[in-house]
Structures are given as C-alpha cells and as structure tokens.
Amino acid sequence: MENEKKMKTPFMERPIIRNIMPFAGFIFIVVLFAVLTNGQLYSMGSLKLLLSQSYVLLISCVGVFMVMTMGGLDFSQGSMLGICSVVVCYLSNYNILLAILCGVLTGGIIGLINGFFNVKRKITSFIVTICNMYLIRGIVAYATTKTPVYGASNITSYNTLAVNLTFTIAILLIAFAIFQYTGLGNRLKAIGAGETAARFAGVRVEKTKMLVYAAAGMITGLAAFINSIKVGSVTSTAGNQLETQIMIALVLGGMPVNGGAKVKFYNIILGAMTYKILIAGLVMLGIEPKTQQLITGIVFLIMVAVFADRDTGMIVK
C-alpha cells in the first residue's frame, strides 16, 4: 500500500529528485569530461586554472542567491562587478584597504538603488536590474574609454592561492552562517514563497529586501577585489555576462528560479563548480565559444524546467 502511494507522485516532482539531481548532474559532468578529455581536465595545472576562474563566480553567486531566494532577480551583477573593479583598481594606487572598502561601498550603493526602485517604487527586480545593468555598463565604458583603468603596479602580487582561497571560503562560510543560523534564510524563503503571509507573520519585508539588495552589491564589491588582483586592470568588458553565468550556475546547482522554500545553500557551490567544469571542459575540447553558448543555453533551459517550483508560480518580484 505504502509503495503504491509513493508511485503516484510524478517522477520529477518528488523531493528526492530535486535533491539528488544537482549532485547527479555534477558527477555526470565531472565524469563526462574526464572521459572526453582523457583526464586532462583534472591535471594539476588545469585544476589550478579552473579554481582561479571560479572565485569571482562563487563569491558573486552568494548575493544573487539571496536575492533569488526572495523571488527576485539581479541582472546588474556583471556591470556592478565592472564598476566596482574600476573603483578598486583606481584606488589601489593610493591604498589597498581603502580600495577594497570603496569597492564594497560602491556595490552597496548600487544595491540600494536596485532595492529602492524595487521596494519603494514597486518595479519588478527584473526590470530594475536590467536598467541598471545598461546604465552602469555605460559608466564603466566611459571610465575606460581611452585606456583601461590600471591598478597599482603591485596589485597582482596579492593574486596567490592562499589569498584567493581564504577570501572566497571566508565569504561563503560567513554567508552560510548568517543564512542558516540567524533566521535570515527562513525569512528570505518565506518572502519568496508568499510575501503577504510573511509580512503578516512579522517579517519586515521592505527592510529585508533593501538589506539583501545592498548586501548583494557589497558582496560583488568583494568579488571585484578578487577580479582586480587577477587582472590588474579594468577594461570596458569587465564582468560582461557575469549575471547570466550566475543565474545558470545557481540553476545548475538545483535552485528554483523563483526562489521560495525549496532553496538550499549548497546550490551556490555545487552550481558554480558544475558550471565552471562544464565551460572548462568545453574549452579544452576545443569547442568554439558560439557552440559553447548553444550548449549552456540548452543545459540551462533543461535545468530551469526541472527545478522551477511550480507551486509558487513563476512570479518575479
């Protein structure tokens, strides 16, 4: 009897599938590219390269993860990384700590602008952040018109495994602790799953949203530091397409695009790594960038279809 009942839930809708799929996908991609590249992808050199390319994505995923948990979206992340990198590089010529601080502040201010239009002017986050994406991209292009903005000559000396890894892990750990152990995660999920009900249960919805948009910006400010020490300068294309990479990564990690109760923190790490391995594998196989885009597009579509939380409805706030 018990068995018969369990059989009735549609295969893809079962919670166990939602939980296992992202892990299975990760392992599948790891194994697939191990075979296709004859294990080259996992040579020491390639792994180091893979890791060095993952820090920025891992960090900036954290902020968007929180925004998406509330049922919002943030498309301004790529441009934000660009403008924050401009600030970091420019100020690193004076003082590196000041540079980090102002990078974070810049991100925070843009986040607040996103939050203001979303919360106070009641425009969906999707529209607000797309507007800001173009607006800020324009500013970055202006700042880098004649020459790239160069960082201090010694800025790339910070680009060591120790700094990068410590920095990234620290951010992930702190974010995890705040999300999991302060009740913030519960509140964000409640907002994503049902904003009105969350408000009636005492969640300060507007304040929380402003805070999260600001935090997402500040975290991207931190990612901009890692980006700057890696490259040493900023051109007008800095952070291009980062926003879509983040979204694809989170969805690959099993995150429902519409947020809500089924969100898990591990979606960030699993998703970012799956995405990076997928891309690195495709590059190593010598597949053209255009074809890469095609493949990631297809994978993204499939994963969105699998992980969307249909109960919550496809409403972007």
Place this chain on the structure above:
Amino acid sequence: MSEVLLHAEKIDKNFGVTHAVDHVTLDFFKGEIHALIGENGSGKSTFTSCLTGIYHKDSGTFTLNGKEINAKNQVDGNYQGVAVIVQEIGTLSGLSVAENIFLGKEDEFTKFGVKNTNAMNKKAQELLDAYGFNYIKATELIDNYNFEDRKLIEIVKATHFKPQILVVDETTTALGEKGRIELFKVMKQTRDDGRCVIFISHDLDEVIEQSDNISVLRDGVFIGTVKSSDVNTDDLKKLMVGREMSNNYYRTDYDEVVSDEVVLKGENLTVPGEIDDFSIELHKGEIIGIGGLSECGMHEVGKALFGASYDREGTVTLADGTKINDIKTAIDHSIAYASKDRDNESLVINDTIQDNICLPSLEDIKRNHILHGKDEKAFAEKFAKQMSTKMEGVHQFMSALSGGNKQKVVLARWIGKDSDIIILDSPTRGIDVKVKADIYQMMDTMRKNGKSIIMISEEIPELLGMADRIIIMKDGRQNGEFKRSEDLKDTDLIANMV
C-alpha cells in the same frame, strides 16, 4: 427508485501520500438532488473534481447513462454531460459576460476560423433572459458586475446546455439570499427534468432541506447514503465525525466576571472606506465578539489592531503604553492575528508546516543567538501535535493540507508564540464540526489562562456561544453592544446589523 444515471466505480485519488478518495463506489439516480457531505478533507470536492475534469482520477470508472466518461478538463466534461459550479470565483476578469458563458466553446460560433461575436452575444443574452437575469448584459465586461451577479452568470455558464449531472460545490456559502434562491431554482429544474444534482455543502440544515438523498464521506471513504427525510442534523454530524458530538460545543458559563484590567485599547480607528471612528477596549481574559454583515468593516478592525492596515488613523495602545503601528511591533508585544484570508495572509502556503509555525518565533527558538534546525523541528512538532494537526510530518508543505488542518497550523503558530492578545478573524470559516469544537475548546482554555481574544465572525451562533461581549458593526461603525447572556437571541444581533 428510478434508474441509475451515473455510476461511480471504485474511484481512487491520491495527492502525494494523502489518500484523498479511497475506492468510492456510488450511484446517482435520475431526478434526484444528491448531497455529498463530510468534514474538511473528507474527499467530497476531490471526488466531484475527478468527475468534472478538474482533477484526474488515479483509477476507477464513471459511467453516465451506460457509457464510460472520462473528462480531460472542465470543457471536455461539459461536452460529456457534467458541469460544476465552484465555491470560488469561476469567471474570468477582463472578458465579457458572453465570453465567460461560452469560455472554451467559442468554436460553436466560429465559421472558417472567424468568430461570430454577435451571434455569441445574442445567444448569451437569450440565455440570461431565459434565466430571468435580464438586467445582466451579455456584451458588458464581467468586471462591471458584483460577486453575486458573477455567481449567477456562472450558474448560466454551467447549466445552459442542460448537463446530465450538475455539481454544486459549496457555492451557497458565497451567495446571498437572492443568489441562493436562484441557485435552488436551477437545481430543482435539473431534478425535475430527470437529471441529477450533486450538492456539496457544509450547511447541514440546507442540505436536509434541499436534497433527496445524502451520502457521507469520511477520510476519503464512502460511509453510507441516507434519505434526507429520515435524518436530522445531529444524525448527519454523527455520520460525518464517526462519534457523537459532545454537548458543550460552546462554553457553558454565563455569569463569569471579566477583569477590569484593559490590555488593549483602540481609539478612534479610521481606515478610509472600511472603518469609521471605531473604538474598542479589550480586558484581560475577555472574549470580545465582533459581528456584522460581511462588508461592515469588521474584518478591517482585526488588521487595524494588528498594525496591518494601510492609512490607518487613530491609536492602538497596550496596557504599558506601547503604540501599535506595524505588524512586527504587534507581534513583539504579544499580539497574534489569524486572518480570514488563510491562504494568502495567515500562511505561507508554499512552505512547510515547520517554517510556518516557527516564522514569528525564530528569535525565541534561538539558543545563544544561534538558530538550530533541530530546535525548529522540535518546536514545530510540539505545537502541531498539541493542536492535533493531521500531517505526515512537519516537513510537509501547507498546500497539501485541508482547510481545517491549515487553520490548526495557524493556531499552533500563535500558541507557540505564546501571545497574550489573540485576534481571530473568522476562525472557523469553512471548517468542519470536529475542528470547530477543538477551536472553541482552545479559546475557552486560553481565556481561563488570562489571554484575551477578539473574535471577528460572520456566524451568529458562534458569537452568542463564545463571546463575553458582542460588538455589532454596520457601515464601518459600532452599532450596538451586547453583554453575554443566555437570553440573548440571534434576532437581537441581526436587528443591529441591517
């Protein structure tokens, strides 16, 4: 008895692990109004939804006039001879009356790919006139009509093609007197034509009055069929619950003295368009009932006191002088509020039982400023069980629960928060007798423990049975106050409502 019109054979339906309808076999005859009753979650609506194509049954067969039918959706159901009028709004905004009546059947008016709107409007108007609703214009937008009229339009939509089986699912609770009379007329017409009405209602008096036969479901299982002329409401309650209802449905005391201590004071509360200069004082251990017609503003009073109203003027003050202007402050100062709109305001419906119970109490559940998953689970389990919520576990999503169990989770949340002032808006709306009795019992216990309750209710017996003091509202203002007394009659209250 006459011939069988519809035969249901071993109808079975599961939602996840909830066995909503358990191999129900049942016959419906030509020329009868057949009522289907049962507690919340007993499977009445699920059963008829499988018939009309709203849900798809897992197994079993429906045989109509000797032919198996299997409705893929509601329109398909219509073509196969079954139609349903639902509890909620079943019409679509933004469309005309005619477009609503013929929704999904536009092909009937389409020639060579072009829809003949005039023909459709004309036909719709003929139907409306035939039903006696000639003041409704087929060409107008449905949005121009009020809830009641939209329900009438829905009746036309569901019955104009003379379906063999008409399902009326809890429709009467949403209707006023006029709408009910029209609905009953259509039901009788259907019966007299030798067709069949399946009538679902929580109002047992109405069920006995309107139906010929009554079938009872309990936990998805068919219990039996009785003739309406042979039973009274107590018999039905027994069949539904499976045990005798205790006599003390409501509290029985009548001369208890309420403390003088004021715990909550609302002064000159005004919400534009809703309430107008309303004042209230709630005492320790008191139950105040607020009653009135649905639109009298009483539902907004609950929100205003909880700090949830937009544009509220006036003040809400606690005994210690704290002013309540927003929800967070209200909750932090021990005020609880259970909204009438359970699915949108009371509960995060797409979240788990655990998250719903814990949400306002997260800060209290923390140990050394840290929130542990284990503690959350234990907290939720404790209060869900205290309310005897029927569930697989606290990880279950709210959307899978029945109305009564959802309300239990709402109450479990506020009992967990240990609030001292509890505002309950329509606490027993759409809830069956057993859970109702549990809720009244709980309110009585709370009162005795010194908690204060404001109960906003559209049900007069509930106000008379539970409240120490009843405030009647009309047009946003207070229009009469009554002290608890055995001699108080429902007519006294009604006189002040209208």
